[in-house]
Amino acid sequence: MKSKTLPVPSLLIAFILAISVTSISCGNKDKDPNPTAQFSATINGESFLPTYANAFHEYEVINIYGIMPKATDSFQLSVSIPDTATVNTTLTAKNDDVYIRYVNFKGYTTYSSAARTGHATLTLTTIDKTNKRLAGNFSGVLYKQAADVDSLVITNGQFNISYN
Numbered sequence: 001m002k003s004k005t006l007p008v009p010s011l012l013i014a015f016i017l018a019i020s021v022t023s024i025s026c027g028n029k030d031k032d033p034n035p036t037a038q039f040s041a042t043i044n045g046e047s048f049l050p051t052y053a054n055a056f057h058e059y060e061v062i063n064i065y066g067i068m069p070k071a072t073d074s075f076q077l078s079v080s081i082p083d084t085a086t087v088n089t090t091l092t093a094k095n096d097d098v099y100i101r102y103v104n105f106k107g108y109t110t111y112s113s114a115a116r117t118g119h120a121t122l123t124l125t126t127i128d129k130t131n132k133r134l135a136g137n138f139s140g141v142l143y144k145q146a147a148d149v150d151s152l153v154i155t156n157g158q159f160n161i162s163y164n
Contacts, residue, residue, distance in 0.1 A: 039066040041077060041138070041157035043102065048077055055134075055163035057083060061097070062134065064159050073106035079138055079159065085124050093120040093140065100140050102152055111142035111152045118143045120154070135160040 039053035050066025057063075065078035080099040085091055091098045093113040100113040100120045113120035120140025127134045138157035144150040 036162070038158070038160040039064060039077075040159075042155045043077070044152055048075070050077070053159075053161060055159075055161045057132070057163050060084070062163055064161055064163070073104065075105070076103040077101070077154075078103075079122065079157070081122060081124070081134075081136075085122075085127065087124050087127055089123070091122045091124075093118065098122045098138075100138060100142060100154060100157075102142055102154075110145045111150075112145050113140050113142050114145075117141075118151075122157075126160070131162070132164070133160075133162045 037053040037055070039050055041048045048066070048068065050068045052069075053064070053066040055062060055064040060083050062081045062083055063078060064081070065076060068075045068077075078101045080097070080101075081091070082097045085096070093099060098113070098120055100122075102111040103109070112118055118141060120138060120142070122136055122138040124134060124136040126136070136159060138154070138159075140154050140157075142152045142154060
């Protein structure tokens, strides 16, 4: 059974995450709500190691995101997984409601696996619904949402994180 994802406008997500980036960069590192979170990927050959990563469960979807604030720009990578996903099953963007997004806040540019030609795969290696923890791997090709021509290649994506 496919889970339902609620469509959320990209600019609303960008706005919420921009506020989060501001709060995080101004806040005390000891207040990190998910200090053991591991989330990383390689994007077009460059490492994405966020300063902050977190996850939450909402509307039958578990959303994982990492934010990499920089002095001149900030970047966000997020992965959405249906809460019905099972361990060691490969999920795809087109068939299983897996959704990967990359946002560059300076140019308000969003790349997505949901673009017409985008694609992504994800495999959960751990899911513990009692202790609200999951781990897995992901990869894909994300296309610029507005044009569907410019793309990013995501490889070596991995996470090991608890969620609320």
